[in-house]
Amino acid sequence: MLSQVRFEGVHKIFGAETAVEDLNLTVNAGEFLVLVGPSGCGKTTTLRMLAGLERPSYGRILIGDKLVNNLSPRFRDVAMVFQSYALYPHMNVYDNLAFGLRAHGASKDLVAQRVKETADVLGLGQLLKRRPSQLSGGQRQRVALGRALIRQPQVFLMDEPLSNLDAGLRVQMRAELSRLHQRFRVTTVYVTHDQVEAMTMGDRIAVMNNGRLQQVDAPETLYDNPANVFVAGFIGSPRMNFVPGHLTMVEAKPAVEFLGMKASLSAGSLLVSEASEGEVTVGIRPEDLMWRPAAGPDSTLTLNADVDVVEPMGHEAYVTAVCAGETVTSRFPPRSGVRPRERVELALNPARLHLFDARSGESILQRPVASSTEALRSAREAWIEESVQGRPDQQREAEPQVAPAKKKEDFKRR
Numbered sequence: 001m002l003s004q005v006r007f008e009g010v011h012k013i014f015g016a017e018t019a020v021e022d023l024n025l026t027v028n029a030g031e032f033l034v035l036v037g038p039s040g041c042g043k044t045t046t047l048r049m050l051a052g053l054e055r056p057s058y059g060r061i062l063i064g065d066k067l068v069n070n071l072s073p074r075f076r077d078v079a080m081v082f083q084s085y086a087l088y089p090h091m092n093v094y095d096n097l098a099f100g101l102r103a104h105g106a107s108k109d110l111v112a113q114r115v116k117e118t119a120d121v122l123g124l125g126q127l128l129k130r131r132p133s134q135l136s137g138g139q140r141q142r143v144a145l146g147r148a149l150i151r152q153p154q155v156f157l158m159d160e161p162l163s164n165l166d167a168g169l170r171v172q173m174r175a176e177l178s179r180l181h182q183r184f185r186v187t188t189v190y191v192t193h194d195q196v197e198a199m200t201m202g203d204r205i206a207v208m209n210n211g212r213l214q215q216v217d218a219p220e221t222l223y224d225n226p227a228n229v230f231v232a233g234f235i236g237s238p239r240m241n242f243v244p245g246h247l248t249m250v251e252a253k254p255a256v257e258f259l260g261m262k263a264s265l266s267a268g269s270l271l272v273s274e275a276s277e278g279e280v281t282v283g284i285r286p287e288d289l290m291w292r293p294a295a296g297p298d299s300t301l302t303l304n305a306d307v308d309v310v311e312p313m314g315h316e317a318y319v320t321a322v323c324a325g326e327t328v329t330s331r332f333p334p335r336s337g338v339r340p341r342e343r344v345e346l347a348l349n350p351a352r353l354h355l356f357d358a359r360s361g362e363s364i365l366q367r368p369v370a371s372s373t374e375a376l377r378s379a380r381e382a383w384i385e386e387s388v389q390g391r392p393d394q395q396r397e398a399e400p401q402v403a404p405a406k407k408k409e410d411f412k413r414r
């Protein structure tokens, strides 16, 4: 049975701290929704409220059409997988899998049948007699998943279930979880701080920061039309470049001055009605800022930049350069031969610019989406490859967590 999940005006307040603020979110029946955001933004609290381990301070939570605020976890028909998967060390895999069903009074035959099915799906068939200490990390994580899967719940809740695994295994398990979801279509809320996991696994992604939901959209839409500077900076790697700009109207046509240039906005892009002349933050994805010799005819803008750092990634190189006093990152072909302290020409397609209100950080430009699907696909592939290689700064947990408020300041300063 597929169930929808709804949060309506949900708050969670711990003493003086608001962990979740006015959350309104619908998870569609059968959907794989990824809840992503930096550490401390309220993801686990949201999941625990849905599981019934924490009670909302205000608001309503519904599973299917049933209000569950006052329903104990046992009666919610949800299964939760945590980062630190707890298996019973003294029980073998079979008994670990069977435990929940037995506790619910399932017959011996039903238990045997479900254990077999679940073990087959997860490739645990040969391991049923082993104890957790005789399993690899990935196998243990599979047993933990199996324990949730075997109950065939209405809703799956997963809280960073892959973060204890090494990079290679994480990629493999990511694919496995996606396959499992395609097969069973159980409504799933998957929590992670890793934007690569979010982009590759989510039917839709809900981005949270500071206890507040920032945007909920399909991965492509989130990438192409981030609602604000936070989402723009959080989704995508390397991170979007942000530089100060000035929006002007020339004969009723919008143009933006930035990095010592002036660009008219493309016909396909729409300024939101609140947008007015003045200070803006210009966002440029590193793949949109190209090495001139590698750029196509649409990249009509040219910028001179002084190369600071070249990071070869194998299939490409990240080049950090200083352009009109601003430090920007761009993606270069792997063997450009460009070196630090060299002057290079960068090229930019004005249709690829993002614009944000300088004060509020809200997006003021609706960009056309369809044209960029290709770019996204290649970007996604690149991330997948990178996380296989385990590049440390691709994994957000390796990054010291910057307090969200401080991040905002960062944007303003630039």
Ligand SMILES: Nc1ncnc2c1ncn2[C@@H]1O[C@H](COP(=O)(O)OP(=O)(O)O)[C@@H](O)[C@H]1O
Pocket (backbone or CB within 6 Å): 014, 017, 018, 019, 037, 038, 039, 040, 041, 042, 043, 044, 045, 046
């Ligand atoms: N039981 C609790 N008591 C007090 N504060 C809490 C409690 N649980 C979470 N918080 C606070 O709520 C905020 C959100 O926490 P959490 O939901 O765990 O974030 P995330 O899972 O996104 O890292 C944090 O500031 C955290 O310190």
Ligand SMILES: [Mg+2]
Pocket (backbone or CB within 6 Å): 043, 044, 045, 159
């Ligand atoms: Mg958490």
